[in-house]
Amino acid sequence: MKTTEQLTDLFRERGLRVTLQRQMIFGLLQANDSHPTVESLYERAQAEMPTMSLKTVYQTVHDLEALGEVDVLDLGTGSLRVDPNVEDHHHHLVCSSCGRVRDLPVEFDGLRVPNRYRRDFTVDAVQVIFRGRCDDCA
C-alpha cells in the first residue's frame, strides 16, 4: 500500500476526508505483514486513541479496499484479515489453530482452470491457502 502521505492525498482526491482516526489506521497498516483482524487493529488504535470505534476501523479498511490499497481476506479463521501487501502477488500459509498467517511467494505460477471447466464462468483470480499448524500450537 501507499505511504500515509500518499493515502492522504488519494483520499482527498476522491472526496474522502482524512481524519486523525484514519491516519492512525494508515500508520498501523504500513509494512504490516501480520494480517491483522479488524478487531486487533481496533485494539491497537484504541490504546492510543481511547475514543476510536470499531465501526470506524471497518469503514476505513473497506475504503482502503475500494481504492485497491489493501486486500480484505477471508482465510476461514472466523474473521477478516487485512493484507496491505497488494503489490506482490502471493499466497498464504494459515495455522488452523491460532489463525496465524504467513505470506508465501508465488513459485507455482500458471495455475489455470482447464478450458472445458471454464464454460459459463469468467475466472479472474486464484487464491491458494496452505493450512497447517504452527509450532506454538503443535
Place this chain on the structure above:
Amino acid sequence: MKTTEQLTDLFRERGLRVTLQRQMIFGLLQANDSHPTVESLYERAQAEMPTMSLKTVYQTVHDLEALGEVDVLDLGTGSLRVDPNVEDHHHHLVCSSCGRVRDLPVEFDGLRVPNRYRRDFTVDAVQVIFRGRCDDCA
C-alpha cells in the same frame, strides 16, 4: 461419501443413532455436487419433513464431517458449504456474486510450500479457490 446404508452402519458402530431426520440428510447429500449450504439442505429437508430443525442439519453435517464423510468448506461466500466428495481430491471455482461452486480436477499437482517458508509450520493441506463470475451473474 458412503451410501445411506453404509452410513447407517457406520453411525451405529460409533454409537450414534440413525433417525429419520439423519437418513433424509444422508439422502440429500448422495451424489450431490452442488455444494449446498446448511440452510439450503434444511429447506429441502423441511419441504418433506416440516418439523426438521436447522440445528439438526448442522449437527448431522458436523457428525458426517467428524467421520470424514463430507468436507465442510468455507469458500468465503458467507456460509459453510457441504461437499460430499471426499474421495477425489479437487479444487473449486466460485462465483463471487451468487456463490455457485464448481468442482475442478487437480491438474497442477505438487503444490508445495518452499522449504525455507515452512519453518515453524507443519503443513497438511492445500486449498485452491478460483474466483470469478458465472454467466448468470455477468
Place this chain on the structure above:
DNA sequence: TGCTTATCGACAATGATTGTTGGTAGCTTC
C-alpha cells in the same frame, strides 16, 4: 471565517452458527 457534508461514536440490528433444555424415540439387553 463560515458552510457543507463526510465522518465520528454510540447503539441497535443482522445473519450464520452454536449452546441449552425438557421431552421423545433409537438401540441394547434381557
Place this chain on the structure above:
DNA sequence: GAAGCTACCAACAATCATTGTCGATAAGCA
C-alpha cells in the same frame, strides 16, 4: 417383545463478526 438408558429432537435463546442508523462533530472548501 418389553423396559431402560441415553442420544437425539425441536424450540428457543445466545453468541460472534459485521453492518445499519442517527444525531453531533469536524474536515475541507469557498
